[in-house]
Amino acid sequence: MYQLKLGKSIGFPRHMVVDAVREAVENSFDAVDLDICTLRKDRELELEEEKHLGFALETVRRSGLILNGIHISFGALWNFANPNESLRRGAVENLRAILPTLEAYSPRCYVIHGSREPISNEERPVQLDALHRSLVELTALTSTPIALEALPRTCLFNTSAEGIAIVDAVPGVRVCVDVNHFLKEDPCDAILALGNRIITTHISDYDFIDERHLLPGEGKIDWMRLIAAFEAIGYNGIFNYEIGKATAKEIKENYDRLFAEYNRRK
Numbered sequence: 001m002y003q004l005k006l007g008k009s010i011g012f013p014r015h016m017v018v019d020a021v022r023e024a025v026e027n028s029f030d031a032v033d034l035d036i037c038t039l040r041k042d043r044e045l046e047l048e049e050e051k052h053l054g055f056a057l058e059t060v061r062r063s064g065l066i067l068n069g070i071h072i073s074f075g076a077l078w079n080f081a082n083p084n085e086s087l088r089r090g091a092v093e094n095l096r097a098i099l100p101t102l103e104a105y106s107p108r109c110y111v112i113h114g115s116r117e118p119i120s121n122e123e124r125p126v127q128l129d130a131l132h133r134s135l136v137e138l139t140a141l142t143s144t145p146i147a148l149e150a151l152p153r154t155c156l157f158n159t160s161a162e163g164i165a166i167v168d169a170v171p172g173v174r175v176c177v178d179v180n181h182f183l184k185e186d187p188c189d190a191i192l193a194l195g196n197r198i199i200t201t202h203i204s205d206y207d208f209i210d211e212r213h214l215l216p217g218e219g220k221i222d223w224m225r226l227i228a229a230f231e232a233i234g235y236n237g238i239f240n241y242e243i244g245k246a247t248a249k250e251i252k253e254n255y256d257r258l259f260a261e262y263n264r265r266k
Contacts, residue, residue, distance in 0.1 A: 001263050001266075002227070002230075002231045002259075002262065002263065002266070003017050003228055003259050003260075004230070004235070004236070004237070004238065004239035005030035005031055005066070005237075005239065006029050006030050006031070006237050006238075006239055006241075006243075006247065006251075006252065006255050007030060007031035007032055007033060007066070007068050007238040007239065007240035007241065008020075008029060008033070008240060008241045008243070008251055009032070009033040009034075009035050009071065009142070009202070009240060009241070009242040010032050010033065010034060011022070011035050011038045011182060011257070012033065012034060012036045012038055012039070012047075012049065012053075012056055013036060013038070013039060013045075013049040014049065014052040014056050016038075016057075017034070017056040017059050017060070018059055018097070019052055020032070020037060020248075021060055021063045021065065022063075023064065023115055023247070023248035024063070024065060024247075024248055025063050025064070026120060026248070027248040027249055027252040028068055028247065029065060029068070030065065030126075030238070031065055031066035031068040031238045031240065032059045032060060032065050032067065032068065032069070033068050033069040033071055033111070033200075033240055033242075034047075034057065034067065034069075034070050034107075035068070035071040036050075036053065036070060036071060036072065036073060037071050037073040037074055037075075038070065039073070039077075040073045040074055040075030040078065041075060043075060043076075044214060046075065050097075050098055053098060053101045053102065053227055054101055054104075055247050056134070057104075057105040058100070058105075058266075059100070061105060062103070063135075065244060066108070066238070067105055067106065067107045067108070067236075067261040068108050068109070068118060068200060068238045068240060068246065069108060069109045069110065069111045069147060069200050069238075069240070070092055070102055070107045070109075070110050070111065071111040072095060072110055072111065072112045072113075073094070074112070074116065075138035076116070077090060077091060077094060077108065078082075078091045078095075078113075079091055079115065079116050080089075080092065080112060080113075080115070080130070080131055080134035080135070081115035081116075081127040081128070081130045081131035081134065081156055082115055082127075082130060082261075083123065083126045083127055083130055083136050085166075088130050088134060089176070089221070090238060091266075092134055092137050092138060093132065093139075095110075095138065095141070096141055097161050097170055097183060099141060099142060103142060103144065105172070106157075107146075108145070108197050108199070108200065108237075108238075109145045109146070109147040109174065109176070109200055110142070110144055110145070110147065111147045111149055111176045111200065112145055112146060112147070112148060112149065112171045113137075113149055113151060113155070113157040114131050114148050114149070114151065114155065114157050114166065115127055115131060115151070115155050115156040115157075116155070116167070117155045118153070118154045119153075119154045119155065119156065120154075124156075127156060130251070131166065132166070132169060132170065133171050134150070135166070135169075135170040136170055137168060139171065139173060140174060143172075145172060145173070145174045145199055146172060146173050146174070147173075147174050147175060147176040147199050147200050147247070148163065148166060148173055148174070148175060148176065148178070148179055150163055150174040150175065150178050150181045150182065150190070150194075151181055152180070152181040152182075152183050152210065152211050153183065153210075158181075158183070158184060159182075159184050159185060159190075160182075160189070160194050162176075162199065163175060164193065164194065167195075167197050171173040172198060174197055174198070174199035174200075175194050175197040175199060176199070176200045176201065176202060177190065177194060177198045177199045177200075177201050177202070177204065177205060178201070178204075178211075178242065179191070179201065179204070179221065179226060180202070180205060180206035180212060180213060180219070180221075181211055182209050183203075183208070183210070185208075185214075187192035187221060187226060188221075188222065188225045188226050188229045190230075191226065191231060191233065192228060192229050192232060192234075194233075195233045196226060196234065196235075198233065198237070199237060200236055200237050200238055200240060201235075201237065201238065201239060201240050202240060202241075202242035203216065203218065203239055203240060203242065203243075204216070204219075204241065204242055204243050204244075204259050205218050205219030205220070205221050206219045206220070206221070208220050209219055211243035211244055212244070213242060213249065214243070214244070214245060215251070215254050216254055216258055217254065217257075217258075220261040221248055223262075224227060224261065224262055227258065227259070227262045228262070231245070235241065236249035236253045239255065241254075241255070244251060
């Protein structure tokens with residue numbers, strides 16, 4: 001039998017956290033990810049809410065849920081691949097400023113976006129170099145793994161091959177495999193290629209045209225193949241849903257169906 005622990009991403013600011021954590025507990029989740037990226041379009045509000053990170057993290061700790069990942073902001077001032085060196089270093093400093101609060105709660109990983117978009121073919125090597133420097137600096141700040149998220153369209157790490165090249169160049173960097181972000185290859189093939197680099201997941205479905213963040217079964221992913229790919233690489237982390245619109249109850253029911261069907265077919 002193959003069964004992964006169930007998690008879901010929950011939003012920040014703080015007023016969203018209490019209800020989201022309560023619902024996760026009531027529906028027998030094992031873990032949550034705290035997304036502190038939800039205020040990325042308003043830096044002033046983001047800075048104000050950062051003062052309450054401790055409250056949000058303490059809410060998770062008191063619940064008994066595993067704090068799987070903390071999804072770092074990817075706003076304009078958080079671009080770790082910015083070719084402007086001053087702005088790139090500013091992004092690193094933004095994370096450095098909140099790390100003492102985050103580290104006190106021992107998350108399993110920090111999930112980051114490697115870039116913003118669009119990125120032209122001419123800009124790509126420059127931004128890859130900038131991201132490499134940022135990853136070297138970030139891994140020096142913390143022993144908690146940095147999980148680089150697979151991204152769609154023209155973003156950096158939009159294929160498994162590019163992700164492998166980025167991650168393998170910096171010790172301490174792992175992968176967050178967002179299975180609805182692969183627009184250039186099948187997500188099952190990407191999982192097999194990325195292998196044990198994967199430390200965490202973002203689970204949702206899509207139409208193979210663009211990211212959709214649908215419940216599994218509402219898009220085109222072959223979920224039996226995908227779960228088999230996770231088992232084949234020995235993944236034993238969190239099956240962490242990142243869904244646009246679904247209740248905790250709906251997610252739990254979806255998760256139960258997926259793994260019941262998978263194990264029934266084995």
